[in-house]
Amino acid sequence: MKQVKAVIIGAGSRGSGYALFQLDFPHRFKGPAVACADKGYHILLEKPMAVTEEDCRQIAQACERNNVMLAVCHVLRYHPPLMKVKELIESDVIGDVVNIQHTEPIGYWHFAHSFVRGNWREEKSSTFSLLAKSCHDLDLLRYWMGKHRCTQVSSFGSLQHFKKENKPVGAGSRCLDCSVEANCPYSAKKIYLDKVEMKYREWPINVISEIPDVESVTEALRSGPYGRCVYECDNDVCDNQVVNFTFEEGRTASFTMIAFTEKVCQRQTKVYGTRGEITSEGKGPVYVYDFNTNKTTRHDTATPPSGTHLGGHGGADHFLMDAFVRAVSTNDASHISTGPQDALASHLLVFAAEKARRENRIITINEDYTYQ
Template sequence: MSSDYPNKIVTAVIVGAGNRGQIYASFAKVHPQKFKVVAVADPRKFARALIQKEYNLQNNHVFEDFQDILKLDKLADCVVIATPDTLHKEPAVGFANKGYNVLLEKPMAVTEEDCKAICAACKKNNVILAVGHVLRYFPPFQKIKELIDSGIIGEVVNIQLHEPVGWFHFAHSYVRGNWNREDNSTFVLMAKCCHDIDLLVWWLGDQRCTKISSFGSLFHFRKDKKPEGASSRCLDCSVEGDCAYSAKKVYLERVKQGMTGWPVSIICEEPSIKSVTKALKEGPYGRCVYDSDNDVCDNQVVNLEFAGGQTASFSMVAFTEKVCERQVKIFGTKGELTYNGSGPVYRFDFNSKEISVHSAAPSTINAGQLSGHGGADYYLIDSFVCAVAENDTSKVLTGPDVSLRSHLLVFRAEQARQENRVIFPQDHH
């Protein structure tokens, strides 16, 4: 899946130098002959300085505000936008209007209007838009797509996709963290699962969805579930030892074991026992999960029917041992496919009654920070950089039209949940 492309170094501006921005920027370390970071914009001094040092940027190419870059002549071939979800539209539209190709972290935006505006700007200015739906680039899911398209299981009738978020991951990101409230970010189906709905659309060959329903709730992380005697903060809680969601266990124990990567790296700039303890005393990540201000669902199911009569279901749940290791069952007229969250894809053939094993391309070696999502982070930016180098949109699996279509289904699914009814997406064009 890795690409060889012309003798051209693609230059990039990084807008948003947090976790995802750093990951995509690191492609320049893996392939300095293909990709070069030439500027950064981030309101946080520490984040800016990190990118500046890592990529040897001049002071006049380091900015607090991306708007200052837009006032200049075009600095690079492309922009990587990894700002908070609610802050995607302005940079995406602004850089598209200046002729930059755009790699935009998912979700595209948190309103339908903003998603449509981003797609329109990229198409109007004839620039490449790649949305960070990394799951399309995940080798086992590419293998599933290949097997479906080969006809080996006949016509697909039903797909079941399950995302186990992981008990501590959900508490970190969606109870204490950046995505814990709809008004500060977006609803959890968009923040966490928009690329799962995108997978269903992709596997079904972009079939039109005709009906969608959804159910979900904030079941557990609520004040009425708070254990008796629990404090509002884990560091001074008398029952913390019996709590699976204890911030001491999630963060401090990791630091003591020398584990300073995610999720510890998110809560303070330079993780140490002292800095993490301070963050837990004063910041949101030390709060009791039953005494926070979160309001997003901790479990949700989505049901879809497509124009050809196919059906699909997606479920997301917080309370799992596995962390984001999605399980898949695909039922066809001649056989079925199974993926258990790791390892190969299995096919059962109805005629021969035999099971065959289909291994995916290995995760790319030596990808450093880009090894996330089973190497899909690497394959996503590799395809984008290749597309920019060759000016070939076919290299990108997550362009404006397909990404907009699946985002609109996510909005419809959440509408169905809130209004407690079946939604007919064709009524919303």
């Protein structure tokens, strides 16, 4: 494959993370979306594509108009266990899919970090949590259902816990000055300082301080947003949400996003078919139970090459970058699983689900993924 020239726009956690791929495969390189498409650049775009429907549509249109490749980072499509789920569904090993149940356990401290104290806490400055965190997951449901289009969606959810009225008696405004901090699971001292004292230097420590030592992190907690009491922040996004779907031929699916979990982003999936079940715990092997034989079969999944820098999302970050670089270097978009119209349809489904939640009604999805 020929080498690829790459420009990284935005050096946040995801942009700087994906750049690590070049350290592992330098021979495959040399050392904002609509504008880049108009300049003829192929684009690897972090999800969400944009925070409005119109902007999402414009990005997809610009890429198609300029005949450039767009790979939206629905990274879970490249996650080996979840790819295995897709492979097993298409192999007909469980017959016709009747229902899918899919859960994203965000993790109690992860939610506090990102969606209570962090950058995605407030809708007006970022977006609603279903789009920011879980457009991955609604994309997966469409992906697994294949040719069967979603026809209706409903949703319920709220900001349940991280509110002023739930602040413990005697709690301070900052964790470093709080008399009840030791009994709070969302203590910033526990989430950040304890990790630093154990010499941990990666995310989320590297988000709150450029120098990940005890002194710098302590100062960041004393004066910055990540040291605030979770019950006194300006957050307003949902900490729990369920979404229900009807697909063509009466197939159904449900998705749960929940903050209050031990596991961090380790998705749990059950696919119920007419001849068996598929179970994935988000990492490791995938299991198939066969109704005819009453036996369970284990299916192992791929892992990224050993020693690579890019190991996030269970290796999916590596496989995503590998697919995009391969597509660009060979001028073959078939390597990309999340092209313009496919990614757009998934984003529009997220907007429809949130509309259903806000308006407390069932939304009907049209063939072009507009809705009513």
